[in-house]
Amino acid sequence: MIDSALIGAALWPALVNGLTMGAIYALIALGLTLIYGVLHIINFAHGSLLMVALYAVLVLFERLGIDPYAALVVVVPGMFGIGYVLQRFVINPARHGRDENTLLVTLGLSIVIENLASHFFKTDTRQIETAYTFMMVDLAGAVISMPRLLAFAGALASCLALAVLMRSTDLGRAIRAVAREAQGARVVGIDVDHVFAMSFAIGLACLGAAACFLLPTYYVSPQVGHGFVLIAFTVVVLGGMGSFTGSLVGGLLVGVIESLGGLLLGESLGQIGVFVIFIVILLFRPAGLFGQRT
């Protein structure tokens, strides 16, 4: 009796917490979805590249005193540039027309990046403390920290901006066109290699934004990407490979399930709920929540 009353009272805060983390998951997964949908490659370096972005935010804060939110204007274009160059001059040339090669390149890339990070930053877990780290907001009984609320709003706004870009700009239309009909895209004069590189770049820009929103409430270590990349893959498959709506809904869902799982089963077992739901959904909808059967 007491137990269930306690859980009832804790439900709303857990839900709010889950949603805030879920929005970050959604943003990370959107980048992965974009890259998969257009390039038909699974970017195994996604987690390591998120780690790079997190360290960039950390270094900018510690060395130059740049606020993590202000760092958006540096880190997002920076990740975008890295993505463009990586795809156009490393991944694409190494592809030689075969998807398996790309897989190996991104896998190799992630190993190199993580080793470099371990070398330069050691394996310590690092955090930052800002003036607003411990600022709390009361949302109808759920008390969450200000940076978490900002992360939620920022991640959702980024997802929205990406949706507008994909729907209403020539670049977005070209990206979607190339995803399904690359030859037709060449026929109308779209530079397909450029669109490939732009897609990878935008996918990494999402990581840059996620890192800026995440660091004030999280930590960074050379291995920090592992957990995120696992969850991002889960979100992408759960939502339906290549579906934007699926990534957004899937991300929020995974965040909430993880948080509720933690409440009911304890912190260390919380993620089990994610994988149980994952399997159940795939049993009934093999193409994911919003995936199209082909």
Place this chain on the structure above:
Amino acid sequence: MNVDSTPGEILLAVDELHGGYGAVEVLRGISLQVRQGEIIALLGSNGAGKSTFINTVCGLLAPGHGRVEWLGRDITRLGSAGIVAQGLIQVPEGRRVFPNLSVLENLILGSYRRGRAARQANLERVLTIFPRLRERSGQSAGTLSGGEQQMLAIGRALMGEPVLLILDEPSLGLAPLIVEEMFGLIAQLNREGLTILLVEQNVAQSLELANRAHVIENGSVVFGGSRAELLATDRLRRAYLGS
């Protein structure tokens, strides 16, 4: 057909063009010219190399030896984006519309490289030519019928303000009535001043439209001349018209 007796200036001049797929050579030195205002038919049986030729001219396939000139300028290795920007635009075999995009978005992407300034006006013009596309403008292109997809592919090409429009087998797989409509449209576009290179296996109907024809066999041009000259060549008449 109100053909000007004075031929227009040369838009496209292809000289001894070779090309193919990797080590496989398909084009064995193709030469032809297209002049402003005409309709040229490019005929040949299945596998003769017509699409390979078109795609090499349009920069979608890497050319071997030979030269492609557009308004006197070398465009052999310009690449498809640069070639589209010149107004040399094709409606590809198999249509190649974007199935996941709406009809409207397909048309908009037709002006991705060229014709962006007059996008709205051109859109209105295309939707007037193809009222069915207007009805279906919000629908995704993958849900259209074959004939509608062909209309969309042509409309998309028109959005790029073509100077020379290349149509690669526009009648392929369409019902006779729709084919009739299609050829009528091609004639109308030509009357409005558009130069057309029509690739077809449907020889009888293309010859009704075309001022001149070229016939490709095995990657070589075996005939180039007027409709009357083609009909006067027994072997070709028998091979392509069956009489």
